[in-house]
Amino acid sequence: MFRTVAELVEIAESENILISEVMIRQEMDVKNVAREAIMRDMEKNLNVMEKAVEDALQGVQSVTGLTGGDAVLIQNYMKEKTPLSGNLLLDAVSKAMGTNEVNAAMGTICATPTAGSAGCVPGTLFAVKNQLNPTREQMIRYLFTAGAFGFVVANNAFISGAAGGCQAEVGSAGAMASAAIVEMAGGTAQQSAEAFAMTLKNMLGLVCDPVAGLVEVPCVKRNAAGSTLAIVSADMALAGVTSRIPCDEVIGAMYRIGKTMPSALRETGEGGLAATPTGQAIKEKIFGIAATVKE
Amino acid sequence: MKYNSVFDIIGPVMIGPSSSHTAGAARIGKAARNLFGEEPAWVKIYLYESFAKTYKGHGTDFALVGGLLGFDTDDPRMSKALDIAKQKNIKVEFIEDDAKADHPNTARLVIGNSSEELELVGISIGGGKVEITELNGFALRLSGNHPAILIMHNDRFGAIASVTRILAKYEINIGHMEVNRKDVGKEALMVIEVDQNVEDRILQELENADHIMQISKIVS
Numbered sequence: 342m343f344r345t346v347a348e349l350v351e352i353a354e355s356e357n358i359l360i361s362e363v364m365i366r367q368e369m370d371v372k373n374v375a376r377e378a379i380m381r382d383m384e385k386n387l388n389v390m391e392k393a394v395e396d397a398l399q400g401v402q403s404v405t406g407l408t409g410g411d412a413v414l415i416q417n418y419m420k421e422k423t424p425l426s427g428n429l430l431l432d433a434v435s436k437a438m439g440t441n442e443v444n445a446a447m448g449t450i451c452a453t454p455t456a457g458s459a460g461c462v463p464g465t466l467f468a469v470k471n472q473l474n475p476t477r478e479q480m481i482r483y484l485f486t487a488g489a490f491g492f493v494v495a496n497n498a499f500i501s502g503a504a505g506g507c508q509a510e511v512g513s514a515g516a517m518a519s520a521a522i523v524e525m526a527g528g529t530a531q532q533s534a535e536a537f538a539m540t541l542k543n544m545l546g547l548v549c550d551p552v553a554g555l556v557e558v559p560c561v562k563r564n565a566a567g568s569t570l571a572i573v574s575a576d577m578a579l580a581g582v583t584s585r586i587p588c589d590e591v592i593g594a595m596y597r598i599g600k601t602m603p604s605a606l607r608e609t610g611e612g613g614l615a616a617t618p619t620g621q622a623i624k625e626k627i628f629g630i631a632a633t634v635k636e
Numbered sequence: 637m638k639y640n641s642v643f644d645i646i647g648p649v650m651i652g653p654s655s656s657h658t659a660g661a662a663r664i665g666k667a668a669r670n671l672f673g674e675e676p677a678w679v680k681i682y683l684y685e686s687f688a689k690t691y692k693g694h695g696t697d698f699a700l701v702g703g704l705l706g707f708d709t710d711d712p713r714m715s716k717a718l719d720i721a722k723q724k725n726i727k728v729e730f731i732e733d734d735a736k737a738d739h740p741n742t743a744r745l746v747i748g749n750s751s752e753e754l755e756l757v758g759i760s761i762g763g764g765k766v767e768i769t770e771l772n773g774f775a776l777r778l779s780g781n782h783p784a785i786l787i788m789h790n791d792r793f794g795a796i797a798s799v800t801r802i803l804a805k806y807e808i809n810i811g812h813m814e815v816n817r818k819d820v821g822k823e824a825l826m827v828i829e830v831d832q833n834v835e836d837r838i839l840q841e842l843e844n845a846d847h848i849m850q851i852s853k854i855v856s
Contacts, residue, residue, distance in 0.1 A: 342637070368642050382643065389649045444652030447695070447715045454645045454763040456655040462646075484646045491645035496637045500645075501656045501762030503686040503740040509762070517645075554690025556653035607740060608657075609689040628692060 342367060346493050346534050346588040353530035360520070360530050361482035364489035383481050389451045390440070390463035397439025401446040405627055408557040409446060412439030429468050430572055437464025437568035441561040453484075454491045454500040457507075457556045458514035460564030462487050465518040465571050473525055486524045487517035490537050497589070498596035502549030502608040505599025507563060512544030512595060515567030522575035536578035538588040540570045545591075546598055548606035550613025553624035559614055638761065638779070648764045650709040656741050657687065657694030660760030662714065665703020667768055668745045668756045671786065671852045676747035676754075678727035679704055684737035684744075687760075691730070700743060701728055709764060738769075774816045774825040778854070782811055782829040787842065788850040791817040791824040795847035799826060802845060806838050823849070 343349040343363065352363045368379050398416060402409035415435035418424065424431040437460030444450045444459055453462040466483050475483070491500065494513045499505040519536035523529075528536075544567070552558040584591065605612030614620050639645065650659040669675070681700055683691050691697050695715065702717035705724075713720060721728050733744075739759040746755045757770035768778040771786065778784055789795045796815060803810060809831045817824035834853060843851050 342640075344637070364642050371640055383646065386643075386646055386649060447652050449649060449710055449712075450652055451647055451649050452655040452659065452764055453647075454655075456650060456652050456658065456764075459652075459655075485642060488642035488646040492639060492642060495639040495645060495763065499762055501741070501760075503656060504762060551690065551693070554693030556657075556694060604685065604740065608686045609740075610693065611689065 342371070344493070344496065346490065346537065346592070349489055349493065350530045350534050359482065359486070360489050360524055360533055361485035364485040364492070380478075380481055383484050384477070386451045387481055387484060389449060391467070393440050393443045393448060393450050394436045394463060394467050396448060397436070397443050401442050401448065403442070403445040403557055404447070405555060405557065407445075407552075407555065407623065408561045409442045411561070412436065412442055426569075429472055430569060432471070433465045433468035433568045433572055434565040436467050437461055437564040438561050440464060441564045445555070445557045445561060453487065454495065454513055454517070455502070455510050457502060457560045458510040458564065458567065460561075461511065461514035461518045461567040461571060462521065464564065464568040465522055469522055469525060469572070475525055479525060483521045483525050486533065487521040490520045490533070491517045493589075494592055494595075498592050499599060504607065505595065506547060506602045506607055507549040508541075508544045508547040508595055509599055510549065511563045511567040512541050512547055514564070515544060515571045516540040518568060518571035519574040519578070522571060523578050526575065526579055528575075528579050532578040534588045535583045536574045538584035538586065538591045539574040539577055539582070541591050541595060542584065542586065543570055543574075545595055548602065548613050549608040550606055550615045551608060551610050552615050552620040553627050554610035554615070558620075558623070639765065644763060644765050648709045650764060651712065651714040654694040655764040656760040656762050657690065657696045658699040658714075659709040659764035660741065660762075660766045661687075661696045661699035661743065662703040662707060662709050663764065663766045664743055664745065664756075664758030664760065664768075665700040666706065666708075667703070667758060667766070667854060668747055668754065669704045669706055670854055671756065671771065672747055672752070672754045673852060674749070675706070675724070676704060676726065677749040678747070680729045680731065680746040682731045682733045682744035682746075684733050684735065684742040686740040687743055688732040688734070697730060700745070704745075704747065771825065773818065776814055776816060776825065776827050778827055779829070782831065783833045784827060784829045784854045785834055785839070785842070786852045786854070787826040787828070787848060789824050789826060790847040790849065791821050792847045795824070796826065798845040798847070799828070799842055802838065802841050803828070803830070808832065808834060808838070
């Protein structure tokens with residue numbers, strides 16, 4: 342069983358297999374089940390992600406009315422104008438935000454690694470798909486590659502905002518997506534690790550400050566940031582750019598930063614954006630009680 | 637390792653909005669329901685730290701109750717769980733406790749009917765994964781990664797041997813085991829994580845073993 346990214350890359354290199362294959366083999370071993378069953382289970386998750394993106398592009402609204410509809414706005418803009426950030430990037434942003442709009446609207450999603458950060462992995466997948474034309478199996482493998490990196494983070498640091506802030510959620514999700522993009526684009530295992538490190542480095546310190554304690558503001562748009570960074574870091578890694586700080590040490594840094602983050606900034610809805618005058622007004626409007634402000 | 641499967645990371649499939657506050661909460665509720673063995677008539681739910689501050693926004697309230705009603709994380713009835721409990725005349729009470737907890741997402745569930753009561757503490761560690769850290773006053777660490785059997789027994793010599801002998805007979809391998817007692821010679825709890833699911837006939841045999849009071853099973 343691999344415990345670190347270094348070990349994961351080492352197994353992939355020495356056995357000359359993809360990261361996704363390392364994850365699939367480990368899962369077969371841990372669960373003691375056949376490859377077909379594992380591939381089938383992951384395809385079910387892929388189908389849920391695909392359906393969530395489809396629903397989002399039809400337009401959804403959360404119960405509070407705080408989020409929903411932005412994925413559609415972006416898609417319309419792409420049809421009418423030439424986006425400055427490019428079609429692929431903006432398509433990923435739209436699908437990542439869309440997935441989280443469905444989540445906020447209490448629709449069905451697949452947590453990757455969490456519900457609040459569920460947009461980054463599918464958002465990037467269904468955007469890069471249009472350029473890379475993967476097979477269905479490669480799309481399933483995308484999720485195993487993302488999962489392999491998330492597995493290391495979950496076991497060495499944390500993946501919940503309450504434990505480590507948003508860097509642990511959207512930071513991990515975006516970084517997982519970068520690693521998966523690199524593999525799908527034909528990069529090496531080490532390049533996946535470089536891309537992961539570069540995304541997570543740029544997410545370090547990100548706090549979890551949900552307005553009114555809802556997984557809406559700023560969560561939906563943070564998935565836009567996570568998926569953008571994922572694609573840019575993947576491109577950087579594929580271009581040969583490397584991280585000066587090794588991947589596992591970046592994960593270690595994320596852990597230590599999360600450990601010293603005050604509780605007001607770890608999913609309590611007491612600090613950051615939740616504590617702004619508008620954030621408090623929203624809470625008061627929805628729940629009829631003023632927000633507790635602590636920082 | 638806290639997480640041992642890729643499906644802990646890519647998954648679960650769930651009804652939004654939060655994996656730790658909704659899906660994890662539902663799983664804590666469901667664990668309590670499974671251990672209690674039937675639908676409770678009343679539930680008191682104590683929430684701590686992040687759970688206490690944000691439970692309404694995150695749907696932690698309906699998720700815990702949904703789990704107690706036996707719903708899975710992707711059950712479409714999840715967001716209506718509070719209404720459904722009301723229709724079933726289940727008394728539900730939430731208490732925001734400002735005491736410090738070891739984990740930011742902690743819930744203490746006290747559930748019961750006219751004759752029995754169960755108290756369980758669960759933590760939601762992220763991505764929908766949970767751990768049960770306390771049961772009826774016994775500290776334990778149940779990951780939910782594997783099927784497990786929980787055995788209430790009398791603290792007497794031979795109680796553990798009588799259980800492990802039966803498991804050995806059916807070639808059931810023990811992955812992790814904990815024994816905890818309230819006091820010498822008093823009530824005790826055995827928590828046994830196993831590699832495969834334990835059939836009902838084996839549970840029956842365990843229940844009839846020496847010094848055993850009660851058995852419940854958790855399927856991972």
